[in-house]
Amino acid sequence: MSPQFVDHDGDKKLDVLAGTFDGSPHVALAGEGGWGEPAWILDKEGQRIVMNQFWNTESKPGKWDETKRCDPKDHALPKGHLTSAWAWDWDADGDLDLLLGDYDGGHLYLRRNEGKAGADAYATTNEVVFAGGKPLHVNKTSTPRMVDFDGDGMLDLVVGSMGDSYGTAAGGGVHWFRNTGKQGAPEFAAGVDLVPPSTKELADEPTRPDAGLYMDLADVDGDGDLDMVVGAYSWSKPSGEPKASNPKGEPKPVKAPFVWFHENRTKSRAASAPASPGK
Amino acid sequence: MARSTASRALACAALFSALGAAQAPSEGFAPPVRLKAGDKWLGEKRLYPSPVFHDVNGDGHLDIVVGDLPGKLTVALRKPGTAMAFEAEKDLLAASGKALKFNNW
Numbered sequence A: 001m002s003p004q005f006v007d008h009d010g011d012k013k014l015d016v017l018a019g020t021f022d023g024s025p026h027v028a029l030a031g032e033g034g035w036g037e038p039a040w041i042l043d044k045e046g047q048r049i050v051m052n053q054f055w056n057t058e059s060k061p062g063k064w065d066e067t068k069r070c071d072p073k074d075h076a077l078p079k080g081h082l083t084s085a086w087a088w089d090w091d092a093d094g095d096l097d098l099l100l101g102d103y104d105g106g107h108l109y110l111r112r113n114e115g116k117a118g119a120d121a122y123a124t125t126n127e128v129v130f131a132g133g134k135p136l137h138v139n140k141t142s143t144p145r146m147v148d149f150d151g152d153g154m155l156d157l158v159v160g161s162m163g164d165s166y167g168t169a170a171g172g173g174v175h176w177f178r179n180t181g182k183q184g185a186p187e188f189a190a191g192v193d194l195v196p197p198s199t200k201e202l203a204d205e206p207t208r209p210d211a212g213l214y215m216d217l218a219d220v221d222g223d224g225d226l227d228m229v230v231g232a233y234s235w236s237k238p239s240g241e242p243k244a245s246n247p248k249g250e251p252k253p254v255k256a257p258f259v260w261f262h263e264n265r266t267k268s269r270a271a272s273a274p275a276s277p278g279k
Numbered sequence B: 001m002a003r004s005t006a007s008r009a010l011a012c013a014a015l016f017s018a019l020g021a022a023q024a025p026s027e028g029f030a031p032p033v034r035l036k037a038g039d040k041w042l043g044e045k046r047l048y049p050s051p052v053f054h055d056v057n058g059d060g061h062l063d064i065v066v067g068d069l070p071g072k073l074t075v076a077l078r079k080p081g082t083a084m085a086f087e088a089e090k091d092l093l094a095a096s097g098k099a100l101k102f103n104n105w
Helices: B011-017
Strands: A002-006 A015-019 A025-028 A053-056 A063-066 A082-088 A099-102 A108-111 A140-147 A156-161 A174-177 A192-195 A210-220 A228-236 A255-260 B050-054 B063-067 B074-077
Touching: A002 A082, A015 A156, A015 A255, A082 A140, A140 A210, A192 A228, A228 B050
Parallel strands: A210 B050
Antiparallel strands: A002 A015, A015 A025, A015 A082, A053 A063, A082 A099, A099 A108, A140 A156, A156 A174, A156 A210, A174 A192, A210 A228, A228 A255, B050 B063, B063 B074
């Protein structure tokens, strides 16, 4: 779900915003006594913000459903399933637009806010986000983040990918898309791996986040660069203890969820940045 | 519109080396280390744990909030005076006093 703490309604209190697997963005607004119950963020017509696939709660019983209602007017992409969201003022007009992560197709969409601060009016369709001249694509989007990774004053995109969470195919990674545009008109270079997609090498102990990588970045040690925390499944193959179902104690692959910390050692954001096609 | 990503000074290098780790993700990042909350692994037994930095208790240190697939949120508070060491996870509460829970399917 990848929560974001953000003042979504402009009352100077930090709300909690998240996309969930039901296919829509939600927000829990902060009041005097704390956060209220999360509710869907709706478009200007009062309809749910979704991609092609969503959990239909109006159906009794609920069911997975499909729609083209929110498809981009241009560049319609198949199989979109929103499971993450990030609020950010994309066009610098004073209100928060939404970046929407597509778990199924691995793309990223923009839902533009056509209102103004404190009076949201989200568009009724999604827009495709491009990187390197193509629709941004990763191996199943887990979460987007906007951070100034290279310290050039522009917020870049950092996107986590899920990869294959179940089998032996490639796992997920974390990918940086440098913002080469200008304030209010972002453009993104092709992606560069901050955490390369996992090959799921099996060691006695988990060694890295392998699949379903959800990350966040902040300068937690105050040294001027952005460190990273990553939640994910990790694979390992620990030596087994002999038991009835495994009399020889043969090592067997296991996967388990953990949270990992990646300390950035470059000491400055400019030095953090690997070579980017946008440089 | 502000988002809580404030920098907080921490002396953590010694702890990271003590925790030990493996594959480096890129030239700029140290090998990843698994974080603990209390005596358990942070995110242990959660479905698709999704961590985010946030100063929940306003003590000037970034804590870690962890969401998951079912929509549950927990917080692991930074132990005072420590680097990346955290207290045991507990539910993030809504105004109602109940655990904050996002709807899913």
